[in-house]
Structures are given as C-alpha cells and as structure tokens.
Amino acid sequence: MSNLDHAPAATPRQTAILIVDDAPAQLGLIRSMMLQQGYHTFVANSGERALVIAQRAQPDLILLDIVLPGMDGMEVCRRLKAHPSTCNIPVIFMSARTDTDDIVAAFDIGASDYIPKPLRLAEVCARVRAQLHFRHTSTSQQQQADRLRLIVDSMDEGLMVLEPSGRIQYTNPACNRYLGYAPNELAGCSLDDLLAPSVAQEYLELFSQSVLDASAPNWRGAREVLIRQRDGMLRAMDFTLTPMGSEQPLFVALLHDITHHKQSENALQRAALIDPLTKIANRRHFDTFLDKEWQRALRSGEPLSLIVLDVDHFKGYNDSLGHAAGDACLQQVAMALQSHALRATDLAARYGGEEFVLLFGETGFEAACLLAETIRAHVESLNIANPRSATSRWVTASLGVATIVPTQFDDIKEFFVCADRAMYAVKEAGRNGVRAVQTGATFDTIADVLAS
Numbered sequence: 001m002s003n004l005d006h007a008p009a010a011t012p013r014q015t016a017i018l019i020v021d022d023a024p025a026q027l028g029l030i031r032s033m034m035l036q037q038g039y040h041t042f043v044a045n046s047g048e049r050a051l052v053i054a055q056r057a058q059p060d061l062i063l064l065d066i067v068l069p070g071m072d073g074m075e076v077c078r079r080l081k082a083h084p085s086t087c088n089i090p091v092i093f094m095s096a097r098t099d100t101d102d103i104v105a106a107f108d109i110g111a112s113d114y115i116p117k118p119l120r121l122a123e124v125c126a127r128v129r130a131q132l133h134f135r136h137t138s139t140s141q142q143q144q145a146d147r148l149r150l151i152v153d154s155m156d157e158g159l160m161v162l163e164p165s166g167r168i169q170y171t172n173p174a175c176n177r178y179l180g181y182a183p184n185e186l187a188g189c190s191l192d193d194l195l196a197p198s199v200a201q202e203y204l205e206l207f208s209q210s211v212l213d214a215s216a217p218n219w220r221g222a223r224e225v226l227i228r229q230r231d232g233m234l235r236a237m238d239f240t241l242t243p244m245g246s247e248q249p250l251f252v253a254l255l256h257d258i259t260h261h262k263q264s265e266n267a268l269q270r271a272a273l274i275d276p277l278t279k280i281a282n283r284r285h286f287d288t289f290l291d292k293e294w295q296r297a298l299r300s301g302e303p304l305s306l307i308v309l310d311v312d313h314f315k316g317y318n319d320s321l322g323h324a325a326g327d328a329c330l331q332q333v334a335m336a337l338q339s340h341a342l343r344a345t346d347l348a349a350r351y352g353g354e355e356f357v358l359l360f361g362e363t364g365f366e367a368a369c370l371l372a373e374t375i376r377a378h379v380e381s382l383n384i385a386n387p388r389s390a391t392s393r394w395v396t397a398s399l400g401v402a403t404i405v406p407t408q409f410d411d412i413k414e415f416f417v418c419a420d421r422a423m424y425a426v427k428e429a430g431r432n433g434v435r436a437v438q439t440g441a442t443f444d445t446i447a448d449v450l451a452s
C-alpha cells in the first residue's frame with residue numbers, strides 16, 4: 001500500500017458566514033437559518049468584534065446590521081473594505097433604514113447587497129446564495145487569470161498583444177528581456193518602432209484586412225523577422241501572429257529567438273561555399289559568382305575576365321614528396337591566388353584537384369593578361385621545389401585567360417571552355433605560361449601573351 005493511500009482526502013472548506021447583529025434574538029434566528037442551509041457560522045454583536053472575527057476567520061460572506069452599539073455597520077464595512085485581507089469579502093447590509101440615501105451610501109462604501117428589515121428569511125437565503133455564487137464565479141475567474149498570467153510571465157517565448165493600429169498593448173517579461181526593455185516600457189509603442197518599415201507595413205495591412213473581414217478564417221502569420229532591440233541591434237526572431245478572437249480586435253504575437261539558429265545556419269551556408277583544404281571559395285561558390293557577374297556584365301556592358309590555372313606536373317610533386325606535401329603546396333598556391341582577387345567583383349576559387357579559377361569583373365583584356373602574368377610569376381616565386389618537374393626547379397602553373405563583353409548571343413559555358421582551352425594550349429606549349437583569348441560575339445581577335 002502506498003503512502004498516498006493513508007493521506008486524508010482534502011475536504012473542501014465549508015462555506016462560512018459571519019452574522020453581525022446586536023439583537024440576540026435576531027442573531028439567533030439568522031444563525032439557525034444559515035446552519036439549516038449548511039453554512040458554517042460566526043457571530044458578533046458589535047462592530048469591533050466583527051472586524052476581529054473577519055480578519056481571523058476569513059468568512060465567505062458577512063451579514064451586517066447597520067445600527068450597532070459603538071462602531072456602526074457603515075464604519076465596519078468601510079474598514080473591512082480598506083483592509084487587504086478582508087476587502088474581497090462580500091458584505092450584505094441588513095437594516096430597517098430604507099431611505100434611498102442610506103442604501104446608496106451602503107453601496108458606495110462597497111456593500112454587495114442591502115436587505116430591508118423586517119427580514120423575510122427566504123429572501124435572505126436567496127440573496128446570500130446569489131452573492132456566494134457571484135463570489136465563487138469571480139474568484140475562479142480571478143484564479144484563471146492569475147494562472148494565465150503566471151504562464152505568460154514564465155514563458156520562454158516573447159509575447160505581445162497588439163492593436164490593429166500596430167500599437168503594443170502588452171509585452172511579457174521574456175519579450176522585454178529579448179529586446180532589452182524595462183517592464184511596461186514597450187506598452188504604447190508601435191510595431192513600426194521594432195520592425196523594418198516594409199515588414200511593419202505588411203502587418204498593418206494584414207491587421208486591417210482581418211478587422212474589416214470578421215468572417216475571414218483565423219489566420220496565423222509566421223515568419224522570420226529582424227526586430228530592433230532597445231540598443232538598436234537587430235535580432236532574428238520567428239514572429240507568429242494570431243488574432244485573439246476577442247470582442248476588441250486584438251492580435252497576439254509570439255516571438256521565438258532564433259539568433260543562435262541563424263548564426264549556425266549562416267556558418268553552415270558559409271562553410272558550404274568554402275573549399276575545406278585551401279579555405280578559398282569552392283567550385284559551387286565560383287559557379288554562382290560567375291553567373292551573377294555574367295548577368296551584371298550583360299547589363300553594364302563591362303568586360304569580364306576569367307583565368308583557369310592548373311599546377312604543372314603536380315602528379316610528380318605528389319609522387320616524390322607525398323600527398324601531405326601536395327596538400328600544403330595547394331594551400332600556398334591558393335593563398336597566392338587569393339592575394340590577387342581583392343575587389344568585391346573578383347573571386348579566386350579552387351575548381352577541383354590542382355585546378356584553380358579566378359574571375360575578374362569589369363576587367364578588360366589587357367588588364368587580365370597583365371594579371372595572369374603577375375599571378376604566374378607569383379606562383380613560380382613561391383619557390384616550392386618540384387623535383388620531378390621537367391619545366392622548372394619550382395612549382396609552376398599554366399594559365400588560360402578569356403575576356404568577354406557578354407551579349408545575349410553568348411554562352412557562359414562557352415566562355416569557360418575558351419579559358420580552359422587556352423590553359424591546355426599553354427600545357428601543350430611547354431607549361432608555365434599564359435595564353436589569353438578575347439571571346440564572344442563582339443570580338444573576333446585572338447591575342448596570345450606568352451610569359452617569360
């Protein structure tokens with residue numbers, strides 16, 4: 001048998017009524033009536049005594065006579081309502097005074113009801129029941145609201161309540177924490193202050209549509225947004241918006257911080273574009289870049305130059321010095337190439353194996369030839385000994401250059417093939433050199449530039 005089997009069942013507290021009257025007969029009558037109804041009772045024959053019992057016993061309701069010796073019922077009620085521990089206990093006055101002024105004064109100081117004397121017992125019972133029911137309902141509503149508030153306050157997600165104008169009504173502590181605001185500081189601000197103007201505008205349009213068309217199905221707008229923190233920094237968040245379905249058109253926005261997720265996503269994206277051995281751009285990055293620069297050159301009419309570079313006798317290098325030395329050699333060559341692709345419109349990439357490519361936007365034929373020759377000389381000047389090379393003591397490279405001013409009649413693949421063919425022509429001519437070609441519909445001249 002578990003310990004729980006021995007635990008006494010929690011019994012609900014019996015509803016307790018405090019009856020305050022200085023007339024013993026009246027007090028006895030009301031008390032026996034309340035007992036008959038199944039209530040627990042407390043009695044007091046003075047205002048002072050009533051206050052002490054109310055604070056100690058915390059009754060669910062007080063039946064209070066107005067005319068009492070010493071402190072009268074009105075003063076008792078005033079004091080009950082002024083004290084935090086008794087202010088929520090409903091007070092029903094019982095009095096022979098039935099002037100409107102007396103009744104109004106009683107309600108003004110916080111009475112819940114007013115029963116005229118002589119008392120009709122059935123009426124007293126009905127009014128007590130009604131007040132207890134009302135108290136029970138409002139207490140459970142309050143408890144629900146408190147529970148909801150606790151959940152919202154302890155949520156890890158940020159929460160905002162928004163008006164259709166974009167005005168922020170409420171933000172929870174997580175939202176304030178994420179955005180660096182003090183409690184309540186964001187209330188009254190606008191969504192415009194936090195989102196990029198175009199995104200904020202989209203939301204405002206969405207709000208107004210939803211308000212105008214109440215029959216529209218409940219939508220949930222979820223998207224990634226950049227939200228401005230109090231210090232001006234932008235923070236990546238998932239922003240999910242839902243209409244609250246309340247009488248007042250309001251929207252609830254949930255904010256989920258995705259900064260770390262975004263950072264690792266960006267890191268992954270960057271890694272996907274880098275060659276792991278040489279740490280320069282990889283073929284995928286190069287292909288995208290070439291495509292972008294090609295389109296730009298199509299629009300601008302500026303020339304575009306491409307260099308294909310292949311390390312000479314690299315098989316021999318590997319065979320004589322080992323694969324690790326081969327890797328180190330490729331890294332050195334890559335760094336040398338990278339140092340010549342410095343502008344935003346330049347890119348050096350490892351295309352595969354010992355083959356590299358360099359793209360130079362807005363670069364004409366002569367400049368490209370000059371660059372290629374400089375690069376060839378730079379590779380040779382690295383003075384990486386290649387014992388098996390029939391061309392030189394050092395590691396060298398063969399470079400093919402193609403320059404084009406692309407038009408709609410040109411083909412990007414053909415452009416690449418031209419540079420590649422030029423590189424193979426250098427190989428055939430003895431390696432360690434540069435061959436350059438102007439290609440495309442607007443060129444019909446071919447120029448060869450041989451180094452050294």
Ligand SMILES: Nc1nc2c(ncn2[C@@H]2O[C@H](COP(=O)(O)OP(=O)(O)OP(=O)(O)O)[C@@H](O)[C@H]2O)c(=O)[nH]1
Pocket residue numbers: 277310311312313314315316318322323324325326327330352353354427431
């Ligand atoms: N160490 C190393 N070697 C590589 C890598 N990628 C390709 N290689 C080697 O590069 C060599 C390329 O050899 P080949 O294509 O025959 O060309 P080559 O010996 O350079 O001769 P030519 O191009 O005609 O001058 C092969 O032995 C490949 O194994 C790499 O990442 N690391």
